[in-house]
Each structure stands twice: as structure tokens, then as C-alpha cells.
Amino acid sequence: ADDVALDPWGSSTVSDYRKLFEEFGIEEFDEVLDEVPNPHYLMRRGVIFGHRDYRPVLDAMRNGDDFAVLSGFMPTGDPHIGHKLVFDEIIWHQQQGGDAYGLIADMEAHSARGIPWDEINEHSRDYLLSLIALGFDPEEGELYRQSDNDRLQRLAFELGGKANFSEFQSIYGFDGETNVSHMQSVVTQMADILYPQLDDPKPTVIPVGPDQDPHVRFARDLATRMRFFKVTEAFASFELADAERPLVAAAHDAREEYAEDPDVPRCGEAADWLADADLDAAGVLVAESVRESAVEKLENAGMEPLRPRIRFFARQATDEAFEALIEDIEGEKRRYDQHIDAFDVGVDEAEELAREVEAHHGGYGFIPPSSIYHRFMTGLTGGKMSSSIPASHISLLDAPEEGYDKVKSATTGGRDTAEEQRELGGEADKCPVYELYAYLLTGDDDELAKEVYDECVGGERLCGGCKEQAATMMREFLEDHHEKREEAEEVLDSLDIDLET
Numbered sequence: 001a002d003d004v005a006l007d008p009w010g011s012s013t014v015s016d017y018r019k020l021f022e023e024f025g026i027e028e029f030d031e032v033l034d035e036v037p038n039p040h041y042l043m044r045r046g047v048i049f050g051h052r053d054y055r056p057v058l059d060a061m062r063n064g065d066d067f068a069v070l071s072g073f074m075p076t077g078d079p080h081i082g083h084k085l086v087f088d089e090i091i092w093h094q095q096q097g098g099d100a101y102g103l104i105a106d107m108e109a110h111s112a113r114g115i116p117w118d119e120i121n122e123h124s125r126d127y128l129l130s131l132i133a134l135g136f137d138p139e140e141g142e143l144y145r146q147s148d149n150d151r152l153q154r155l156a157f158e159l160g161g162k163a164n165f166s167e168f169q170s171i172y173g174f175d176g177e178t179n180v181s182h183m184q185s186v187v188t189q190m191a192d193i194l195y196p197q198l199d200d201p202k203p204t205v206i207p208v209g210p211d212q213d214p215h216v217r218f219a220r221d222l223a224t225r226m227r228f229f230k231v232t233e234a235f236a237s238f239e240l241a242d243a244e245r246p247l248v249a250a251a252h253d254a255r256e257e258y259a260e261d262p263d264v265p266r267c268g269e270a271a272d273w274l275a276d277a278d279l280d281a282a283g284v285l286v287a288e289s290v291r292e293s294a295v296e297k298l299e300n301a302g303m304e305p306l307r308p309r310i311r312f313f314a315r316q317a318t319d320e321a322f323e324a325l326i327e328d329i330e331g332e333k334r335r336y337d338q339h340i341d342a343f344d345v346g347v348d349e350a351e352e353l354a355r356e357v358e359a360h361h362g363g364y365g366f367i368p369p370s371s372i373y374h375r376f377m378t379g380l381t382g383g384k385m386s387s388s389i390p391a392s393h394i395s396l397l398d399a400p401e402e403g404y405d406k407v408k409s410a411t412t413g414g415r416d417t418a419e420e421q422r423e424l425g426g427e428a429d430k431c432p433v434y435e436l437y438a439y440l441l442t443g444d445d446d447e448l449a450k451e452v453y454d455e456c457v458g459g460e461r462l463c464g465g466c467k468e469q470a471a472t473m474m475r476e477f478l479e480d481h482h483e484k485r486e487e488a489e490e491v492l493d494s495l496d497i498d499l500e501t
């Protein structure tokens, strides 16, 4: 089924992850993997498959600068092994030095799903216990529930002032029947995403499933709208050399051209775009008209002398003249490139300055939040893993024996007969049991994960034994997790989180 539409409250499965790259501009995680110091196994194994603007977070991580991680949980049922992916992502970022936030989206659960408050309280407690049991450090990080956080609510109110109903319609498909509390829970969620930056702007990553991407995009947009101090104004306070001013202006103009683009290109790219227009051999005449306005802005930077040459070429149209022109332009481009490097630094400094000045003047100075996206786990019974179908998932509250049984009765990517399996190998890529190994059971042990995979597709592994091994590991995981949850009780009770009201 073609169910690529992203709906935060739908029962999303994603049939084709590639479409997310093409249609929604989510970038492939592979492209930044090399830049991640000590990547988590979910990153190494491609479970975390996509990101939006993750680089600023990585830069901060590598340079020892401040950054934050935040994700939320809607307490509509028990936390299960699918939620564990997000727990692990938050915890890993905390261990890399990030300020970590885990929040309970209780307002959303109540308004969008109609869950009664007493159930919400119980589930909230269970989510937080598992998060702490898996390694979240609440002394260093912050846990909160939406309804109980005044600063969050004030921020939500401010953000609501920058959003309007027609956006809710187009982003979320809200209509005349949508209840007002649901809309309030959306601005609350926008506030959640920006909350780590309330005191100090910093790169922030939101680990989520791809169905939550509309929230991320909207929050990025609102972060920008909350800025009242423009980067261009920051430039005014820079002592730019005269020769650079027009180039910066030109780069900004090009940037304006791309203002519709959700990811506005860097000034360097914008300037490249101008330079490329110069080099488009077949379109020199077109280039002239493009340059008509550019030349004016660039004249102080040494581009003006080219103008008569273009005119000359336009008249003569000889190969010789053309070669000479290209040579001139390339020479100019080299000069131009040197400037571009300087602009990039200039832009970074200007943005930094803009934020500082803004924060000083009582503004927020938000940096648009980044996100990373993980794959959904397949249900143990095939199809999607769903909180409302107990056999499809293993709850983090399941008794160890129950977890064992669920793995034993899971569907597999195995063949009809043992003979066939030995001959053709199993289909690990379609096997929920293999997913259990890769996403959870083998932990950091890449060799074991690879061994299961290779043996399966090589026909050396049969499903009966494979499931027995996985089921035993699952039982051990749950035993250990339950012990740690018990230890977490005391920690949770010592925190100032009201789980009764």
C-alpha cells in the first residue's frame, strides 16, 4: 500500500522509506554516519535511517559545545520494545554529553486519543520507570509531564500566537470537527520541541519515528518565526571590507530566491549558484541577463570588467572569443571562491551574533531543531507493531516467560520446510525475529548480529533453534529490565514529578 503520508496520530507504517527522502526532504543518515563519534548500534545498523539537519548537533558533540536531545511519549498504553528505540536514542545522546529531556505527552494522549487521566497517570509512571531503568540519568537530565510544566505552557501560548488554523488544516488535516484541546496539544508539542532552548539556544535533536516529521517541520518553521532579529541586520554590525559587502548582498539575494525552500541554502551555495550561472556555456547570453543585476552588485568585487567581454561575445560569437571569456570567468570565479569561504565564516558569526543580541533583548533566538528518524519495528505477528495488539509486540512490562512465549510464536522469514531453508536460506530481511536480534537482543555486539544474519540467509540456521535462542535472550532481557525498573522506583519517587493528578 502506498501509505507514505505522514500522520502523527494515524497508525502509520512506512512502506517505502526512499519516498521519505524524495518527497519530504528527510536526508539519509548514511551521509552523516562517518561524522558521528562512536555511533550507536541503531545508527550502525541503519535502524536510524534518516535525519533532518543533524550536523549542528554533531558539530556540538565533537567540539564539546552545548546540545540537547528531547523526545516525548504519549502514555496511551504500556511502553513496548518499539518505544525502547527512542529511550535508547535519548540515553545515548545524554551519554555523549547532551542535555537530555524525556517528556510525557499527557495532554496529547487526553485530547487526541481520549485516554482518561487515571490511565494516563499509570502509563506515565511505567514509561518513566523504563526510561530510567534503561540508563536515563534524571539527575543530569529533565523529565516532565506537559500538563504540569508552567514554563512550557507559557511558551506554547507564545507559539500559538505565531500559528493559525489554516496551517493546522494543511499540516495535520484538522477540520471543523477537531476539538480545540487537540489544537492546544499541538502548540504544546511545538513548545516541547523548543523547550530545551528556553534558557540558552543550542542545537537540539528530536529522535522520532518518521510519522512525527510534520511536528518537526512545523517546529522548525515556528523557531524561525520567533526570531525578531534578522541575520541581515547582524551583518550590518560587521566591519566588512568594502569589496565583500556587495558579494554578501548578492549572496543574500540569491538566498532570498530560495526562501521557499525549507532548507535555505548556505550563502556559499547561493554564491555558487551565481557563479555557476556565469559558467553555463550554452547560456552565456542568458547568463548576461542573470548577471545584469548581479554585475551591479558585484562591480566592486572585480566582476564589472567582464561585462564588456560578454557584450563582445554576444556580438562576435566566435569560438576564440568564447574561450577567452571562459578563461576570464574562471579566473574571476577563483577569486570569488576565496571570498565565499570568508562569507561562510561571516554568516556563522552573524547568526551567532544575531542569537546573542536577540537573547539579550528578551527574544528566544531559537536554532531550528534537528531530528533523527528510526524505522518502525515489524509486529511479531507480521504487519505493523501496534500497542493495541498485545501479540504484535513485547511490552516492557511483560513477564519474562510471556516475552519468551511471544518470541516462540512469532512469524519468521523462514521457508516452508527445513530442506528448503537449507537450500535457499531464510529471509532475514523479512523476519521479525531477526529484527529482534538487530534492534535489541544483540545490543552492541555487531558480530553476533551479523552471525545470525549470515547463518540465516546462508541456510545454516533453522527457525526453531533461532527462535529458541531469541526467546531465551528476550526472557533474560526482561528479567534484567524488571529488576532495574524496581530499582528505578525509588529514583522516580525522589523526583519532583506529580503522577497523581
Ligand code: SF4
Binding pocket: 412, 413, 414, 426, 427, 428, 431, 432, 433, 434, 452, 456, 457, 461, 462, 463, 464, 466, 467
Ligand atoms: Fe528469522 Fe531466524 Fe528463521 Fe532466519 S532463521 S528466518 S532470522 S527466525
